[in-house]
Amino acid sequence: MPEEKRKPEEGESVEGFLASFLPDLLKLLAKYEEIELEDVELHAKKLAFELLPVIPAAPPVPAAPPVAKPTELLREGFEPPVMTYPGRVEEVKIGATRSEGGSRGKTYVIGGEMNPPYYIFERPPPHRPIISMDVFDTKVPLPRAVKMHIKDVIDDPGEWAKRNVEKFGADMIVVHLLSMDPLIEDKAPKDALKTIEEVLQAVDVPVVVGGCGDPEKDAEAFKIASDMFSGERLIMSSVTLDMADKGVLDETAKAIAQHGHIALAFTPIDLNLARELNRKLYGHVARDSIIMDLTSAALGYGSEYSYTIMERARLAALMGDKELQHPIMACSANTWAAREAWIKEAEIGEIWGPRELRGPMYETVAALVYLLAGADWLMVEHPATTRTLKEFIDILMKKGAAKPETIAGWVSAKLG
Amino acid sequence: MSGSGAKELSPIEIYKYLPKTNCGKCGEKTCMAFATKLANREARLEECPELLKPEYKEAYEKLWEMLRPPVREVVFGSGERVAKIGGKYVMYRHELTYHNPTVIAIEVDDTMELSEIEERIKRLEELSYIYIGRELKLDAVAVRCVSGDAERFKAAVEAVAKLTDMPLVLCCLDPEIMENALVTVYERRPLLYAATKDNWREMAELATGYKCPLAVFAPGDIALLRSLVKTLRAYGVEDLALDPGTFPGEGFSDTLNNFVMIRRAACKMGDDLLGYPLIGVPAVAWLSEGGKEKSKEEEEAEKVLKAWREACMAVMLITRFADLLIMHSLEGWVQLPIMIWRENIYTDPRKPVAVEPGLKAFGTPDEMTPVLVTTNYALTYFTVENDIKSAKIDCYLLVVDTEGLSVQSAVAGRKLTAELVADALKESGVEEKVKHRYLIIPGLAARLSGEIEELTGWKVLVGPQDSSAIPKFLSEKWPPKEQEE
Numbered sequence: 041m042p043e044e045k046r047k048p049e050e051g052e053s054v055e056g057f058l059a060s061f062l063p064d065l066l067k068l069l070a071k072y073e074e075i076e077l078e079d080v081e082l083h084a085k086k087l088a089f090e091l092l093p094v095i096p097a098a099p100p101v102p103a104a105p106p107v108a109k110p111t112e113l114l115r116e117g118f119e120p121p122v123m124t125y126p127g128r129v130e131e132v133k134i135g136a137t138r139s140e141g142g143s144r145g146k147t148y149v150i151g152g153e154m155n156p157p158y159y160i161f162e163r164p165p166p167h168r169p170i171i172s173m174d175v176f177d178t179k180v181p182l183p184r185a186v187k188m189h190i191k192d193v194i195d196d197p198g199e200w201a202k203r204n205v206e207k208f209g210a211d212m213i214v215v216h217l218l219s220m221d222p223l224i225e226d227k228a229p230k231d232a233l234k235t236i237e238e239v240l241q242a243v244d245v246p247v248v249v250g251g252c253g254d255p256e257k258d259a260e261a262f263k264i265a266s267d268m269f270s271g272e273r274l275i276m277s278s279v280t281l282d283m284a285d286k287g288v289l290d291e292t293a294k295a296i297a298q299h300g301h302i303a304l305a306f307t308p309i310d311l312n313l314a315r316e317l318n319r320k321l322y323g324h325v326a327r328d329s330i331i332m333d334l335t336s337a338a339l340g341y342g343s344e345y346s347y348t349i350m351e352r353a354r355l356a357a358l359m360g361d362k363e364l365q366h367p368i369m370a371c372s373a374n375t376w377a378a379r380e381a382w383i384k385e386a387e388i389g390e391i392w393g394p395r396e397l398r399g400p401m402y403e404t405v406a407a408l409v410y411l412l413a414g415a416d417w418l419m420v421e422h423p424a425t426t427r428t429l430k431e432f433i434d435i436l437m438k439k440g441a442a443k444p445e446t447i448a449g450w451v452s453a454k455l456g
Numbered sequence: 457m458s459g460s461g462a463k464e465l466s467p468i469e470i471y472k473y474l475p476k477t478n479c480g481k482c483g484e485k486t487c488m489a490f491a492t493k494l495a496n497r498e499a500r501l502e503e504c505p506e507l508l509k510p511e512y513k514e515a516y517e518k519l520w521e522m523l524r525p526p527v528r529e530v531v532f533g534s535g536e537r538v539a540k541i542g543g544k545y546v547m548y549r550h551e552l553t554y555h556n557p558t559v560i561a562i563e564v565d566d567t568m569e570l571s572e573i574e575e576r577i578k579r580l581e582e583l584s585y586i587y588i589g590r591e592l593k594l595d596a597v598a599v600r601c602v603s604g605d606a607e608r609f610k611a612a613v614e615a616v617a618k619l620t621d622m623p624l625v626l627c628c629l630d631p632e633i634m635e636n637a638l639v640t641v642y643e644r645r646p647l648l649y650a651a652t653k654d655n656w657r658e659m660a661e662l663a664t665g666y667k668c669p670l671a672v673f674a675p676g677d678i679a680l681l682r683s684l685v686k687t688l689r690a691y692g693v694e695d696l697a698l699d700p701g702t703f704p705g706e707g708f709s710d711t712l713n714n715f716v717m718i719r720r721a722a723c724k725m726g727d728d729l730l731g732y733p734l735i736g737v738p739a740v741a742w743l744s745e746g747g748k749e750k751s752k753e754e755e756e757a758e759k760v761l762k763a764w765r766e767a768c769m770a771v772m773l774i775t776r777f778a779d780l781l782i783m784h785s786l787e788g789w790v791q792l793p794i795m796i797w798r799e800n801i802y803t804d805p806r807k808p809v810a811v812e813p814g815l816k817a818f819g820t821p822d823e824m825t826p827v828l829v830t831t832n833y834a835l836t837y838f839t840v841e842n843d844i845k846s847a848k849i850d851c852y853l854l855v856v857d858t859e860g861l862s863v864q865s866a867v868a869g870r871k872l873t874a875e876l877v878a879d880a881l882k883e884s885g886v887e888e889k890v891k892h893r894y895l896i897i898p899g900l901a902a903r904l905s906g907e908i909e910e911l912t913g914w915k916v917l918v919g920p921q922d923s924s925a926i927p928k929f930l931s932e933k934w935p936p937k938e939q940e941e
Contacts, residue, residue: 110690113653116682118727121720155551163712181921223902253868253903282870308869309861335869339793340587341835341862344800347775348550355548377864377900379839380792387924391582393789401764405771405793412775428768435708442707444676447740451627451649452602454567455742455784456759 045354108197120161125358129153129365129416130328132302134170134212134273135246141271141300142154145244148211150365150416154356157414160439168433169416171426172248173210174373175200177235178219183382185399186421187258196233198242205243208423209430214248214277215239220261221252229261233268240269248275248304259288263295270299278306278333281317293324304369306333309345312354314364331417332364336371338378339406346370347413352416373421399425408432465522467491473515475506481932482934494523496806497545497552524722526731527779529556530648530671530695531595533623539596539685539696540894541779542733547723550805557802559780560770560794561596561625563739566603566612573612577619578935579786585795588809588835592795598649598782599637602629606636613637617644625649625671625782631658642666647780649673650699656684660691668695671735675701678714682729699735703742708769711736712776719777733779741766742784763790774801809834815884816841819850823891826851826934828919828926829877831858831866832896840923847927853890856880863900874907881912894936896929 128400136142152166175197182194189208193199197215204210215236219227239247249265251258262276276296283289296303303325307313314332321330334353337346350368357365375381381402385394392398400422407418407425411432420426457536468538471491482503484490493499501507507516529543539559546552562580564573577597584593598615600773601609609628616624617640624646628634634648650673651659663670670693674680681698688696690838700714715734721727742762750758763785770781771794785791803809813832818841830840832855856876858866866872881895895914897905899921908916920929 106736108690109656109692110687112688113656113683114690116679116686118679118682118721120717121725121727123720123724135701158709158712160709161717167512256565306868308865308871335865336600337862337865340796340800342833342865343797344549344803344805347801348805352549352550374864377921379924380796389788391579391788392585397760397764397787398789398792401767401789402793404764404768405797408768408772409775409797412772428764431766432708432772435706436705436712438709439713440710441705442701442703442710444701444703446707446743447675447701447703447737449468450737450740450743451629452604453743454565454602454734455563455739455744456762 049296120368122162123155125155127358127360127362127365129354129357129367131167131331132328132367134275134302134333136271136273136300140273142273143240143244144246144272146211147246147273152173153354153358153414153416156355157412158436164437164439168437169411169418169419169429170211171209171420171429172209172212172214173204173420173423173426174214174216174250175204175235175239176216176218177232178224180216180218183376183395183399185382185396186376188396189423198238201239201243202287206243208426210245210420210426212246212248213239213416214250214419215244216250216252217261217274218252220254220257222253222254222257229264229436233261233265236265236269236274240272240422246273246275248277250277253288255282256288259283259286259292262292266295266299266301273300273302275302275304275331278304279317279321280306281313281320284317284320289320290324293321297325300329302329302331304331304333305366307335309335309337309342311349311356311364314353315361317365318366327366330366331369333369333371336374336406336410336419338375338381339379339402339409340380342410343375343406347409350413350415351409367416368414369417369419370407370413370415371419372403372407372410372425373419375406376421378402404428411436465495467495470494470522473519474504475512476506477506479506481505494519497523497555525555526726527719528695528732530647530669530733531698532645532695534643534645535621537595537621537623538645539623539780544719544723544733544777544779547744547777549721549801553804554802554804556779558774558778558798559595559623560791561598561623561780561782561799562594562786563598563600563627563782563784564612564616565600566605566609569614570610573615576786577616580622581620583786583788583791583795585792587796587799588838590799592799594791594795595782596623596625598625598627601630601633601637604630604633605865606633609633610637610640612771617641623647625780627782629655629673631655631662634659635662638662638666638668642668645669647671647697650690651684653680653684656687657691660688660693663688663693663695664691669697670695671697671699672702673699674733675699676703676707676710676714678718678730681718682727685729697733697735698730699737702737702740702769702773704740704765704769708772712772715773715776715778716864734777735772735780735782737771737782738766738770738773739782739784741769746782763787766790767794771797774798810857811837811855813855813857813880815886816853816855817851818844818853819848821850821852821889823889824935825890826896826930827854827886827890827894828852828896829854829856829880829901830923831856831861831863831872833858833860833862833866836862840926841924849927849930851930852884852886854880854884854886854895863898867901867904872901872904874911875902877904877908878911881914888895892935898923 129151135144135147155162201213217227217232220232305317353364381399404425474487478486525545527542527544540556543556626646627649649668650671672684718730722731767790810832858871861871893914896917896919903916903917
């Protein structure tokens with residue numbers, strides 16, 4: 041019976057997403073299978089010479105039975121190993137509605153955890169983690185697998201932001217003002233900030249002001265932005281110890297606090313530095329307005345350091361370390377720096393599959409790992425990662441949804 | 457939350473039971489040094505030959521008990537390719553380090569044609585990737601009885617055993633069918649999957665009779681899992697592995713929670729009945745949802761989605777303590793990120809993944825050879841080295857000590873600064889080796905160029921962001937045009 045072709049449901053599932061956003065998928069797969077078959081023939085010949093005879097001489101005689109073999113099940117119970125934690129992560133409210141002094145239609149609260157990530161047998165996390173997606177104000181080299189979904193809006197930050205929110209389901213937009221970078225356009229902060237205005241007009245979700253990495257210019261931009269968008273509860277990404285070295289941290293922090301915004305505090309994979317920066321901020325910024333960026337390495341390029349530092353930070357916070365009791369931001373978008381994510385099949389080897397799948401899979405793996413380490417906010421580049429995260433966050437918030445009968449017979453079920 | 461994961465052991469406590477002869481046979485100068493290594497789990501008791509002598513039997517047993525991991529190590533397979541699962545001392549990686557990377561088994565079933573089984577095993581062996589000078593690969597084959605036919609299962613198991621010397625997992629809940637196949641491969645010491653509340657007695661007979669490790673399957677019921685472990689132990693089965701059930705879809709949260717509860721009970725609460733390796737089965741992502749006919753296109757798309765979900769489940773299970781995974785997908789884009797993450801999370805956090813800093817020469821450098829800069833993070837270094845070697849480039853590579861951080865992280869974290877580059881340049885003596893004064897820095901360190909020029913007097917050329925573009929960069933930009941300023 042021919043069925044009506046199923047329409048991919050917007051915002052519903054990974055399935056709908058991949059079907060609608062990876063148009064080249066089937067073509068790529070067809071190509072992939074051809075190659076597989078060629079290889080198989082080759083190998084079949086080779087195999088003939090490599091057969092290993094492993095037939096044993098005779099089965100052993102089963103050992104003599106032990107003295108007191110149980111004849112029925114020895115019943116044991118199980119108590120969930122619930123623990124209590126003296127510490128709690130701060131809650132941070134992101135974005136402000138009109139009645140709160142901003143202009144956002146959507147706002148979020150993140151943090152507030154009282155136990156390790158998704159240990160639902162103790163208690164569920166108080167809030168869902170949020171997902172932001174990027175907009176750049178200059179032309180940046182983007183991997184093909186990412187670019188194919190946004191190439192028609194890449195010169196229009198407002199439209200790009202809309203695409204991220206409306207089509208991909210982003211909760212928040214990060215606008216990277218790379219044009220301020222002295223090595224790129226060296227734009228004046230006040231000019232660059234026009235893009236923030238544009239994005240705030242285009243979407244009603246909270247917005248993150250992303251700097252260019254130059255501490256002095258970023259500090260200047262955050263100060264101006266704080267005043268310009270007073271009351272919006274924007275996030276300034278990011279304040280650093282470099283700013284302290286250049287003597288511009290205090291005034292920046294003051295401006296952020298005075299206008300009710302949030303500081304994203306970046307430190308390089310080092311909890312002592314994270315504490316140090318937070319201490320410097322406490323003089324100016326309220327505890328409920330600090331989020332930590334502990335550095336997110338690309339998958340395979342130091343991701344274990346990032347994973348462990350996030351996990352340690354969260355466990356220390358729960359154990360009562362007040363200087364680490366802040367929500368954590370993790371950036372899976374950085375994983376596109378890993379060459380395995382973007383390199384062509386022809387170069388890495390056909391066996392590793394089309395980069396249109398390999399790339400988003402790479403980013404998704406990094407994102408899931410950081411999610412389990414305790415990230416409250418994930419910075420994502422690829423729409424498939426956003427969609428998958430939403431699906432798995434929904435799953436991770438559930439308790440008691442397992443149906444044992446569905447897998448009781450997995451051993452003898454035909455898969456595929 | 458209380459206590460750390462690893463039993464906190466003082467070297468002094470261990471030293472008490474050592475021979476105290478400082479014989480040096482373990483490779484350490486003193487028994488105290490050996491005790492320190494034991495406490496850090498960097499040495500094994502068996503490395504002390506004295507301890508194995510009868511007069512130290514009691515001391516040995518005492519030390520064994522003190523040092524044994526709360527999660528037992530279970531070995532299956534034979535010969536050179538054995539699979540070690542479990543052997544975990546801690547719940548969290550930073551408490552010590554994780555031992556025995558998650559073993560990944562790929563499933564085949566006895567309704568597959570022989571050619572399909574061959575194809576799958578061949579592909580499994582081909583999925584090998586060189587990463588930081590190490591080979592990443594999959595580890596084992598799980599043969600499932602889907603036919604319900606004893607002879608068919610036996611034929612499939614025999615075929616697989618002939619095709620590969622990898623460790624095997626035999627998956628069949630019917631003890632008679634299991635034994636029929638097991639008699640032909642028991643010397644390979646396969647993991648038997650699995651004992652359940654219904655077949656535990658017969659499975660225990662097989663495990664003890666053929667001396668094979670046994671999996672215990674109790675989906676969603678940790679109390680039953682404990683009951684089965686207790687019973688099987690009383691029956692004389694020592695080597696067990698636990699499968700609390702991997703649930704696809706919404707139930708996956710319960711799966712992860714069961715893994716967490718079991719590992720915590722073993723590592724933090726001393727629950728000996730749960731101190732066994734954990735088995736995750738991401739292959740359940742492929743269980744048919746049944747129902748409607750699908751077009752070929754839809755079927756293909758669905759395969760991608762199932763593989764995608766399986767990968768997500770696998771990586772989360774590895775992160776949440778799985779010691780053995782049984783998977784279906786052999787797609788490279790599924791397995792590569794999984795193998796990379798497994799390698800990462802199992803590296804020892806006590807040791808930076810770094811190479812020796814300093815000046816390296818490639819090919820036959822002369823006085824007009826380019827000088828490139830990179831960091832001493834092992835992965836960065838080996839990637840750059842590989843790109844230079846495969847393009848057969850003559851050059852000097854200045855490896856700066858960034859405490860094992862990659863370029864991106866090192867620049868952000870001030871572990872790669874103009875001062876460090878200037879110092880490294882000076883110490884390297886490359887100034888005497890080349891006549892020119894051009895330094896090529898990584899594209900991701902572009903922002904340091906001005907300061908490096910000021911400090912060194914060398915002209916900086918900003919190289920590519922990824923070292924794969926070095927050959928192209930050099931062919932276009934080297935030798936540099938003299939009057940560029």
